[in-house]
Amino acid sequence: MAEKVLMKGNEAIAEAAIRAGCRHYFGYPITPQTEVAAYMAKRMPKIGGTFLQAESEISAINMVYGVAGTGKRVMTSSSSPGISLKQEGISYIAGADLPALIINVQRGGPGLGGIQPSQSDYFQSVKGGGHGDYRMIVLTPESVQEMADMTALAFELAEKYRMPAMLLSDGTLGQMMEPVELPEESSATIEKPWAVTGTEGKREHNIINSLYLKPEILEEKNIERYERYKLIEENEVRYESFMMEDAEYCVVAFGIAARVAKNAVVEARKEGVKVGMIRPITVWPFPKKPLAEAADKVKAFISVELSMGQMIEDIKLATECKKPVYLCNRVGGMIPAPEEVLAKIMEVKGGCK
Amino acid sequence: MDNNALNKRVTLFCGHYGSGKTNIAVNFALHLRKVGHPVAIADIDVVNPYFRTKDSQRELEAAGVEVIALPFANTSVDLPSLPQEVYGLVQRRDKKVVMDIGGDDRGAYALGRYRPYILEENDFDNLFVVNFFRPLTRTAEEAYEVFREVEAAAGIPFTGIVNNSNIGPETKISDVINTKVLAEELSKLSGVPVVMTTVEKSLCEEAEDEDFFALKLQEKLF
Structure with missing residues (x-):
């Protein structure tokens, strides 16, 4: 190593x-x-x-x-x-x-x-x-x-x-x-026959x-x-699935938000809430399939974002709005504390029968 | 750490970007206060936008340390201006002063305007902070290159080396001990003694026979 x-x-x-x-x-x-x-x-x-x-x-x-x-x-x-x-x-x-x-x-x-x-x-x-x-x-x-x-x-x-x-x-x-x-x-690289590197009189011009x-x-x-x-x-879709096997609620978050949300998921599990997380690693291509599959199993999604709610639209599209999607966010340079995400998980659980 | 060695009126912490200057400056100011000195800490880091002395302001002030921070530190205003109060600290000479300087030569230039007062009083330590686990200071030679750049920019000679070698939460005490030879090599290259080896507080307890300066780290939020 x-x-x-x-x-x-x-x-x-x-x-x-x-x-x-x-x-x-x-x-x-x-x-x-x-x-x-x-x-x-x-x-x-x-x-x-x-x-x-x-x-x-x-x-x-x-x-x-x-x-x-x-x-x-x-x-x-x-x-x-x-x-x-x-x-x-x-x-x-x-x-x-x-x-x-x-x-x-x-x-x-x-x-x-x-x-x-x-x-x-x-x-x-x-x-x-x-x-x-x-x-x-x-x-x-x-x-x-x-x-x-x-x-x-x-x-x-x-x-x-x-x-x-x-x-x-x-x-x-x-x-x-x-x-x-x-x-x-x-130094691994692939052949690039399209590149503009000088023809040396041996091939047709490449045009960019x-x-x-x-x-x-x-x-x-x-x-x-x-x-x-x-x-x-x-x-090329990449994502991480965390504690989703028996999950009734699915947190969706990427980047720094996922890091905070993961702590909240672990805390919620300690309190007996069956919650998991799907972390998109590629946001394009978006992990539509795992989210669509989760939509058949979970009661609700929670999108944790550092925006006014942007990825939440892709979650709704991927799941065809089969289940409600809630937003948990902070903006303007603020980051939610794990406790804030945990509180949202509890609130969503309280509202879903 | 030898308490008599670092007992000058002004202590400056300079060094490579991300070498740990702020954490050490905060801990050193608290240490000086604890042994009974009136102390002020001045943050004149004009390079780093996040993770500032100001993050520890409450703790420092509760301990009785005066905190002079950049007016716009930790706000959304990216305006590297220096607080006027720093002149008071270098001119009045009524308390110990710890200064946290920005990283690399870029950060050390900010020290220039205070240089005449510090040199005239001639009661300072200028400490070069180094972490040999940082990518551009992996060897004594690389560290010495940064040492010379920073010293030239500051215009104040270094008087000591602080070995703050660590790899964050994964640091083992053996990692720190293994870097001692590098610190000594840097000392030979520069002709400046190693005056302090810093270790995170909980690790310090694992090595009672070593002379470490224990660091309490700034709070991590995620």
Whole structure:
């Protein structure tokens, strides 16, 4: 086993990306993700990589677009307001079918909001954000270890399906320090016959583009892309099921909210309440099937979120509203205490006969 | 820890980002108060947005330690301004002062404006905090690189090294003891003595014969 080090979530992302072979980072500082950029600034020059602080987020994401076209592993990171600025570029990257990693260490919004943790960019991450018909693979870590592991995974999935992937984190996970076992260095990469790497006169030009002026062609491109998305929904759903075997109530939470909710589930079990938790790890593709199956068994769902209730809509869709879904939330940078989640579980139990 | 060794009027805690400066500064201020000194602690960390001295404000004030925090620490205002009261602490010389400085050279620059007063009085300890389980200070050489960057930015020479090596809740006492050789190596490279080895309170009890400074950690909420 590799030796453990003590790292901040943001640093773990940066180091894991380097170990996954990423040598190109473009960003613009914003709290609470700045450590990703700071770490890259220190490390990249020492290993022959590129760290570039762009003049804006818009510029940074377009630099990512450029490198992605060459088939190299490339990433950017920001926090909520900065991610909003990057949406146009993300849409272009999706439209040009390019792999890239975008990190969002979320903070409270809307607008400039605050610098404390939040999950209120859920809609933005899984329902578009930018314009056009496109999807992004969205992974949601709940620990510093997962910040590292999922960074590597996100690169792999992005390349496999030729699309942008996002690590959807929050300020707490970015700032907290935990022991972490870093992934091994990996140079594993897949063939990229589409990459713009110079033809050497041996092949046709590759073209990186998202502009299709003939509607028939653009329609075809969109349909093709959605066939790929269908494969992802079949093969890449990830979730954790916790104490669900005999559960009568199902808590649904991801990221830092899941961490708090898990404590509440354990406490509720001690008081004899049969409650379990489904933790989506990919929020797109969303774990529809396990939730639909749970809907046949449990009396109610409780969505624990650091937003005004965004994921709750996907839970209702996945379960086709077979059972009631209640919301337990804090917003604006506040995090619910396990006791608050426990109180909600008890309240829901009291109301369900 | 030798109580006579760290007995200067001003004690500064500098070091690598995330090396544990805030926890140590808070514990050291409480320690000074406990042995009878009037004490103030000043948080001039302009780098870190979360996990601040202010988190321990209630405990510190209950113990009689004056807390000077950044006006906007722990709020949603990301405005790294320094409190005017810090000038009073370095100029009045009427109580012991513990200063918690931001990480790396970036954090140490904030010390610059107080440097003339601290150097003129010449009654300070400037302590370099190091955790050899942190990714960019895994060896004595790497730590020495950070040591020199921070010292240059602060403009105040280091007088001691604090070995705060830990891997969070998974730390075993043997992990700490194993890093002693690294701390000594850093001491040789820098010519500055190791003045303190810190260990989380409950672990401290496992090693009675060692001279550790026991740390009570800031409360963890999840």
